[in-house]
Amino acid sequence: MNAGSVFALGSFRLHSGAILPQAKLVYRTYGSLDPDRSNVILYPTSYAAQHTDIEWLIQPDGILDPTRYFIVIPNMFGNGLSTSPSQLEDAADFSVTHHDNVAAQDRLLREVFGVEELQLVYGWSMGAQQAYHWAVLHPERVRRLAALCGTARTTEHNIVFLRSLEAALLADPAWDGTRFVAAPERGFRAFSRIYASWAASQAFYREGLYKKLGYADLEDYLSRAWEASYRRRQAIDLLGMLRIWIASDVSANSRHQSDLSRALGSIVARTLVMPSATDLYFTPEDCAADAAAIADARLLTIPSIWGHRAGNPYQNPEDARFIQRAIRQLLAE
Numbered sequence: 001m002n003a004g005s006v007f008a009l010g011s012f013r014l015h016s017g018a019i020l021p022q023a024k025l026v027y028r029t030y031g032s033l034d035p036d037r038s039n040v041i042l043y044p045t046s047y048a049a050q051h052t053d054i055e056w057l058i059q060p061d062g063i064l065d066p067t068r069y070f071i072v073i074p075n076m077f078g079n080g081l082s083t084s085p086s087q088l089e090d091a092a093d094f095s096v097t098h099h100d101n102v103a104a105q106d107r108l109l110r111e112v113f114g115v116e117e118l119q120l121v122y123g124w125s126m127g128a129q130q131a132y133h134w135a136v137l138h139p140e141r142v143r144r145l146a147a148l149c150g151t152a153r154t155t156e157h158n159i160v161f162l163r164s165l166e167a168a169l170l171a172d173p174a175w176d177g178t179r180f181v182a183a184p185e186r187g188f189r190a191f192s193r194i195y196a197s198w199a200a201s202q203a204f205y206r207e208g209l210y211k212k213l214g215y216a217d218l219e220d221y222l223s224r225a226w227e228a229s230y231r232r233r234q235a236i237d238l239l240g241m242l243r244i245w246i247a248s249d250v251s252a253n254s255r256h257q258s259d260l261s262r263a264l265g266s267i268v269a270r271t272l273v274m275p276s277a278t279d280l281y282f283t284p285e286d287c288a289a290d291a292a293a294i295a296d297a298r299l300l301t302i303p304s305i306w307g308h309r310a311g312n313p314y315q316n317p318e319d320a321r322f323i324q325r326a327i328r329q330l331l332a333e
Contacts, residue, residue, distance in 0.1 A: 002028055002052070003026075004028040004051055004081060005028065005029075007026075007027060007104075011023070012104065014095055015103070015253075016095045020077075020094070020096070022083075025075065025082050025083075025108055026051075026081035026082045027072060027074045028051045028072075029070065029073075031069055031070045033070040033115075037116070038117065038119070039069050039070050040071075040117070040119055041064055041118070041119055042071075042072050042074070042105065042118050042120070042134065043064065043071055043127070044126075044127040044131065045073065045076045045127055046125040046126045047126045047241055047245060048079065048229075048230060048233050050080065051073040051075055054124075054127075054312065055073065062324070063324045063327055064122065064327070072113075074104070076130070078237050079233075080237050082104075084240060085236040085239070086236050091178070091236050092178070094240050096240070097244060098129055098247075099133065101130050101133070101244075102130060102133045102134055102137055102138075105134075118141060118143065119144060119331070120145070120146060120330070121135065122146045123150065124148040124150065125282070126248075127150065128147040128151075128282075128311075129151070129152070129154075129248045131147050131150070132145070132150070132151075132290075136264070139268045142267075144270045144272075144330055144333075145267065146327060148275075148302075149274070149276050149310065150282050151282055153249040153260050155283075157281070159246055161194075161280075162246050165238075166239060168190035169187040169191055170187075174187070175187070188231050188235070191238070192222065192227035193222055196226045199307055199309055200308070201280065203305035204278075204305050204306055205218075213315060251263035261293050265293055265295070267294045268295070270296070270330065270333055271291070271296070272298050272300060272330045273291040273300070274287075274301070274302055274311065275287035275299075275301050275302070276304050276308060276310035276311055277304060278310070279307055279311075287299070300326055304322075306319060311323075
C-alpha cells in the first residue's frame with residue numbers, strides 16, 4: 001500500500017478568509033509525465049475515500065490508463081491523510097470548501113509538476129463536485145470534464161440526507177458539543193445504516209445483490225460492508241467532510257455571485273455528465289439539469305440498479321465496462 005507523497009502548503013488561506021495552519025496535501029501519482037506535461041488527468045477523492053480506495057480503476061486497459069496518462073489523485077481535505085479536523089488542535093479551524101480543495105490541488109500541480117493544462121478532471125460523487133469546481137474556476141485549463149454521480153451544487157434533498165448523517169453522529173453521547181471524547185459507537189452504527197439506505201437502490205436490495213458479494217444476510221452486509229468501512233475514519237473527519245459536501249456550490253464566489261446557471265455556462269471543457277439511473281441523492285434529474293446548463297455537454301446515464309455506487313463499480317464489472325467505454329470516447333474526442 002502506497003501512503004502517498006506529502007505537499008506542504010504551510011499556513012493556507014481558505015476561501016472563507018480563515019487560515020488552515022500547517023496544511024498539507026497528500027497525493028499519489030500513476031504513470032509518467034510527458035516532457036511537454038500534456039498528458040495529465042486529475043482524479044480527486046470522494047467522501048471518506050483515500051487514494052488507495054479509488055485507485056482500482058487505474059490500470060493498463062482500465063478506466064484510466066497509466067501507460068498513456070499521468071494520473072494524479074489528490075486526497076481531499078478531511079479524509080484523514082490531507083489536513084483533517086482530527087489533526088488540528090481546534091477542529092473549528094476546519095472551515096474548508098471545495099474552493100479550497102481546488103486551490104490546494106492547483107498549487108500542487110503548478111509548484112511540484114509545472115502543470116498548467118489538464119486533459120481530464122475525472123471525479124465520482126464528491127470527486128465530481130471537485131471536478132465541476134475545477135471546470136468553473138479554471139475553465140481555460142480543463143480540456144475535459146467527467147462528472148460521475150455528482151452535482152455542481154448540493155441540492156436541498158441531498159442536504160436532508162447529509163444532515164441525517166450528521167445528526168446520527170452528534171446524537172452519540174461521546175459528542176460533548178465540540179469534539180468526540182470517545183468513539184461514537186451508537187453514532188457509527190446509525191450513520192452507516194442511514195448511508196446504506198441511500199447509497200444503494202431499492203432494486204439492489206430487492207434482488208439481494210449483497211448476497212452475491214458474499215454476505216450471509218442483510219445485517220451481515222450492513223455490519224461488514226458499511227459500518228466497518230466508516231469506522232476506518234475518525235468521526236470528526238466524517239463530520240468535516242459532510243460539511244464540505246453540504247456547502248458545495250460552484251457558483252459561491254465573487255465572479256458568479258451564486259448564479260449557478262452562469263457558473264455552469266462558463267465551462268468550456270468537453271463535458272460528460274454520468275448519473276446513475278437509480279441514484280437516490282445525486283439524482284439523474286439533478287445531474288441532467290447541470291448538463292443542460294453546460295454548452296454541448298453530453299449526458300449519459302449509467303443503466304444500473306446499484307444506485308449511487310454505480311459510479312464507483314469496483315464490485316460491478318458491467319458498470320465498470322460501461323464507464324470505461326464512455327471515458328475512452330471522451331479522451332478520443
